[in-house]
Structures are given as structure tokens and as C-alpha cells.
Amino acid sequence: MNREELYQVAQNWFDQQNWKPFKFQKDTWKAFLQGKNGLLNAPTGSGKTYALWFPIVLNYIKKNPQYKTKHKKGLKAIWITPLRALSQEIRQSAERVTADLETQMTVGIRTGDTTAKERAGQKKQMPDLLITTPESLQLLLATKGYDKIFKDCSAIVVDEWHELLGTKRGVQMELALSRLKTISKDLRIWGISATIGNLDQAREVLLGPQTEALENSVMIRANIKKKIKVKSIIPKKMETFPWRGHLGLHLLEDVVPIINNSKTTLLFTNTRSQCEIWFQKILEKHPEYAGEIAMHHGSINKETRLWVEQAIRNESLKAVVCTSSLDLGVDFAPVETVIQIGGPKGVARFLQRAGRSGHRPGKESVIHFLPTHAMELIEASALQVAVKDNAVEDRLPYLNSFDVLLQYLTTLAISDGFYPNAIFPEIKRTFCYQGITEDQWQWLLNFLVMGSQSLSSYDEYKKVEVEADGKFKVNNRGIAMRHRFQIGTIVGDATITVKYQTGGYIGSIEEYFISKLTRGDVFTFAGRNLEFIRIKGMQAHVRNSTKKTNKVPSWMGGRLSFSAQMSELLRQELYKAAANDLQGPELKSLKPIFDKQREESIVPTPAEFLIETFKTRDGYHHIFYPFEGRAVHEAMSSLLSYRISLLQPITVSLAFNDYGFEMLSDKPIDIQAVLDNDLFTTDYMLSDLQKSLNSNEMARRKFRDIAVISGMVFTGYPNKGIKMKHLQSNSQLLFDVFKDYEADNLLFQQAFTETFEHQLEEGRLRMALTRIERQTIVWKECSKATPFSFPIITDRLREKLSSEKLADRIKRMTRMLTK
Known part of the structure; x- marks a missing residue:
């Protein structure tokens, strides 16, 4: 069939469903059948699965004219989904197309939920179309003879690419794609992404900068205006004094x-x-x-x-x-x-x-x-x-994630082994490792074979052997098995399974919450009140309880911070309030709060940066309002308190939310000195930040993940997990060894880079300080708390008080302030 006839096959199918294909769907079919790679930007629920399943099946029909009677077995396309939960839906769409067009193509799923029996079946005969996750794809690369599995694969689609970009799972995908491009000569790579600010960069990361794949690619946007x-x-x-309680x-x-x-x-x-x-x-x-x-x-x-x-x-x-x-x-x-x-x-x-x-x-x-x-x-x-x-955030890709690269190289070494000279150029063509140097590459290869310098006397870190012809290979079955169990880049806090004593499984909770419970404690989880009995292995045994409780598991992921985009939008709204331009029901309803704020202080304009100070029985409060989001405020408050301590010896406790941060001390800070000494400067920012924060402690926590991903620390076999505290202490020992004896260790350095770039958003902090330097600083000495400062103060109190006591205390505070 020629292309026109193929398009007609698709068109007919849509007609039978009484649907009309969108322009973006047709554009995608066309580009794919012309042999192009691409990124499809389409919102959820717009029919993006049909935009790519169709050309994949049509391409097979084109190559196999007798497709209805003769079936050519083997893997033809891979669909990557970041969420296992989506795989059933994607499979249904694919099966609908393959069945209705009377092809004999099979569709299979391979994720963490796939049974051992299904996997064994796939080992003998791969389905034509495979739906899988980034981790399961890596596991396929860890099988012997993987090149035979992939050699006839003509397409790989990475769904929800915006979710993978800016994570280490995204880096994992970049590496897998760099390998598949070499093995499958006819491979087309497509990503599907919802709207993000940096779509062009998203395509570059997917296909690799300065590669043929990128040159032969298109960007297709589904201009479906969503109302x-x-x-x-x-x-x-x-309430004039709002709080988050x-x-x-x-x-x-x-x-x-x-x-x-x-x-x-x-x-x-x-x-x-x-x-x-x-x-x-x-x-x-x-x-x-x-x-x-x-x-x-x-x-x-x-x-x-x-x-x-x-x-x-x-x-x-x-x-x-x-x-x-x-x-x-x-x-x-x-x-x-x-x-x-x-x-x-x-x-x-x-x-x-x-x-x-x-x-x-x-x-x-x-x-x-x-x-x-x-x-x-x-x-x-x-x-x-x-x-x-339609203002949306950028997703920033990782650079030089050496932990993910070490994991990937070990994966290749346990399947068929690899020759460094063949693999290095592939890796250098990815976005993440485009800047990797020969020296760094040599360090990583040495690390695989000998462990790092300071650990060279320990055999457990020597995983890979170099064979006579220069091939890097893992020959030890135990090492290979442990590595397969640990493929992946998602390192959560250790979770503990929650089960009824009689055996029913309820869910999983982070270990640090369970570790605070004693026998008989009642907590709410999965909509039930449960009484804690004991921990056995990695399981918490519980029974139903009729007692009331206010204990609810908290998860570490619970503290989201504003994105840069959101902070910028928020400031613009505040500036409207400053100009008394209260449009829209939300700002109008806040008029009493803005009026009350002006009684004691101001609502800052774009040219102003507000600092408020006042005294209560808790001490001297100093409140700063950058409106930059929690993560930036955490870093900025530490930086500023360190710089103030150089001017006057003082102890402060810090509190912050998305709007600003508070320094509370037992004596007043000389704010005039802060202004005279230009403490908001970006000069020496990085070295001051390292001194101000316990950057060692933060990097140590980051290093735990890096140690697990790179395979230096083993997290245990399924159902026999290693307790978090052991993991923590294993990785802390390594961290301390590198700190004292091998500070140039690439993984040790990576922990600091990630702490500053990703956790503390150093780039945003620099931009915020530059903005404040240009603004006029307005210092208001207030007689009492203001509506803007109230949520920050009460946030600090909630760390100390139970929720009942906190509510009472806040009622008292509000009564005093509204007198």
C-alpha cells in the first residue's frame, strides 16, 4: 500500500466509530510514516494514543502486505508509560486498532505487576507491541542477547515525557534510547508531552542534542483550546488573621x-x-x-x-x-x-x-x-x-547524573558486557552526559572494576571484570541478581507494609511514621482507624479500632514548594492589591485583610521589598517577604541569618512558608545594619550558603539516594528489605570516608551539586536576591503581628503544639490582634 491508501485505512476506522480525526493526529501519522522522530504536545484525553498507535500498525501493514494471513513475530514497537496504572488503558487502545484492522499483532504489558509466568512467556516470544515502564525497559537491557529482542523494533513512544523530564527516570530513558538507536537501525523515537514551558528543550533531551535523530524530527502541537x-x-x-491550621x-x-x-x-x-x-x-x-x-x-x-x-x-x-x-x-x-x-x-x-x-x-x-x-x-x-x-512551568533536565550512568553500565555488563570505546560515544550524544570528559569516564570505569580509591581493599565494591579483549563483564551470578533487584532511580523512604493481624493487606506507610508509634496507639489510614500492635520484619500489624484519633500518617513528600512561574504570578496579584486594583471575586473578598495590613504596615508595590519587625512574649520577630516559595525561603533565611551572625552574635529560630520567612530571636536584630551592609548581595553566595546551611547534612541525605542508585548500597531482596536506618548508616559511612579521604569522588561531589541545584534551587535564589537588590527596602516597625505575618508565625507554633492547643492559642492571639 502507498501512504495515501494507508491514511485511508485509518480514516475509514475513524468513520466507523463516528469520530473525526484531529489535525494533530493526521500530522503525526504523516510524519511517522515519513520516517521522522518527534514530540507530540497534546493534553490528556485528546486522543493522543490513537495518534501514535495507528502509524505504528500502518507501518507494519506497509512492510507486510500479506499481514492478514502471514504473521511476522517479534517486537515491533515499545510504549513507555511512567505509571503502571496506565498500562491497561493503553493496551485496550492498541488491541482495538490491531483487531479492527485484522492484523494478527499481539499486545503485551511488562511492568512490576507482570506475573513471573507472563514474563517467562515473553522471554520465549515477545509480543509485537510492548507496553512497559522505564525500569522494566532497563531490565530487558539486562537480559542476555537483548540486541536480538530489539533489532527489528521500529518505534519507541515515551508517554507523559513531561513527567520524566527533570527526573532521574528521564535520564534512565535517555541512556536506554542511546543504546536502542544503535541496535535498531530503523527506530523512530516519539515523545508525548502535556504543555510545559520548555517544549523545544524537552524534544532535544528526548532525541539527544546535535544528533541525526534531532535533525530528522518534528514538533506537533495539538491546538485544542481547553476551556x-x-x-x-x-x-x-x-478571617483577618489567616492561618493554615x-x-x-x-x-x-x-x-x-x-x-x-x-x-x-x-x-x-x-x-x-x-x-x-x-x-x-x-x-x-x-x-x-x-x-x-x-x-x-x-x-x-x-x-x-x-x-x-x-x-x-x-x-x-x-x-x-x-x-x-x-x-x-x-x-x-x-x-x-x-x-x-x-x-x-x-x-x-x-x-x-x-x-x-x-x-x-x-x-x-x-x-x-x-x-x-x-x-x-x-x-x-x-x-x-x-x-x-496558558503560562506553564519549565522542567529542568539533570546533567551529569553519574549514579544513573553507573547503574546503566552495570546493567550492560550483566547482560552481554560492553566495550567502553563503543559505548562512550553513545553516552556523549545524550543531553545529560554531553559534557562528560575523558577523565570522568575513566574514573567511572575504574569505579566499576575496583570500587573507589578509598574502598579498593573491599571486594564487595568490585563488580565488573575486564576480559582479555577489553570487554567489561559481570561474571558473578550473585552480583547480577542483586543488581536486577535494584534497577530503578526512585528511592523513597523505606516503606512498611500495613497488614491486619489476621492477614489482610491495607497499604504501605513510610518507616519514619511507624517508628514513632508504640503498641496500642491508634492512627487513621486508608479511611480506617487502626490500632498498632507490633512490627514484624517489614510489616506493621494492626487491628480495627473504634477509638477516635488525630494521628494521621504524614509522608515526606508532603511539602510542595511554589514553582518559579507560580511565584511570579502571585507577586503580580499582590502588586494589583498594592495599587488597590482589586479585580475578580478573590481579591475583592480579601479587601478587609489588605486594609488591616495597611493599618500596621504596607502592601508592597513592585518597587518595594517589605521587612516587618515587632515584639511579642515569644521574642523579637523579624519577617521578610520575598514571595518566592518555600524552597527559596529556606535557603535565603539560612543565608541571611549566617550573614547577620557575622555582624552581631545572635541566635535565631527560622520559620518559612511560600510568602516569606521569619527570624525569631531573644534580642532585636539591627535591621539598619542589615541594610547598610548590603546583606542581600549575590557576592560569595555559594560559599556563604555552604557555611550557613548544614550543607553536609543535606548532601548526606542526597548521597543516600546516589549510593543506592549507583549500586554501592544494596537495599535488600524483595520482602526482606534492609531497614532504613541500616541503609542510612551504610551510606553515611561511605559519605564520611569520601569526605575525609577522597573529596574528588564524583558521587560525593554529585551529592552537593544536587543539593544546591535541585533542592535549594540555587539559580532561583540568585535571581530573587538580584531582584531584591534593585528594590527599595521598606522596613516597618510594627506594634503587633500583621495579617501577612500571621500564617508564618502560626506555622512555627504548630511544630510545637498539638492541634487542639494550637487552635486555642491562635484564637487567643486573634482576639488580642483584633481588639
């Missing part, structure tokens, strides 16, 4: 009519603990929802999650309280309504969630925004602007 309507739930009575629960009754008026509602929370609490409270106040409301987050067991997803599909649930576990494409029929509880901290995340409602091309999405404290209404107003201007 998104943001409706804020505005409290009837506005109540997770928005005081607005629970405003949510009930929204749930009642729609078939299915998703309530997105930012953290798993908030998800648990909201679920409990809705049922407590409205027992009539029992059986009609469910919960979905990443720590709940797979069966429950799948049941919930199915229940959303067939609309048998009224509401689901969830976290980002339902952000990513988990494909189900559109729900009618989405409610976002608390600021989502990023534009892309908000748009993704909004798109869950009316999740069909051309349908309007409605998302309700419920603030957990009044200041979050400024975020809601900023999000309205973002939706209108």
Missing part, C-alpha cells in the same frame, strides 16, 4: 452541595495525610455518603486503587478524595466536577487536575478552588491569570 473555568469557594466570613475543613459544608449536584466529584488534596483527614471528616459529618465516597492515594494497596478507578469509570461513586495519584492520565470517563483543596503550588499541576473534568475534546473543564487559609485566595486569583495566559 477551563476556575470557581473559588470564598468563605462567607473572612484547619486544612480548609471549615469550608466542608460548602463542598457538600457541589458533591450533591454532580454525578462524580474528585477532591484533590496536596498531601496524603490531608487526603485521609478530609475523607474521615466528610464521613463523620455526612454518614449518608457511606459506600458512595472513596479515597485514592499512592500508599493504598493496588486492589483498592483499581477498584476506585473502575468505580469512577462506571459512575458508582459520588466522590473520591485523592492526591496526585490521580493526576497523571489514569484513564477514566470524565468526572463532572473537580475540587482543588489548598494551593496546588504549580500551574501545570492545576491545569492537569482541571482537565480531569470534562476530560473530552472540546468540553469545558470546571475546577473549584477551596482555600485552606485566606491568603490562598491570592493564589486562586493568580491561577485564573495562568489559565487565561
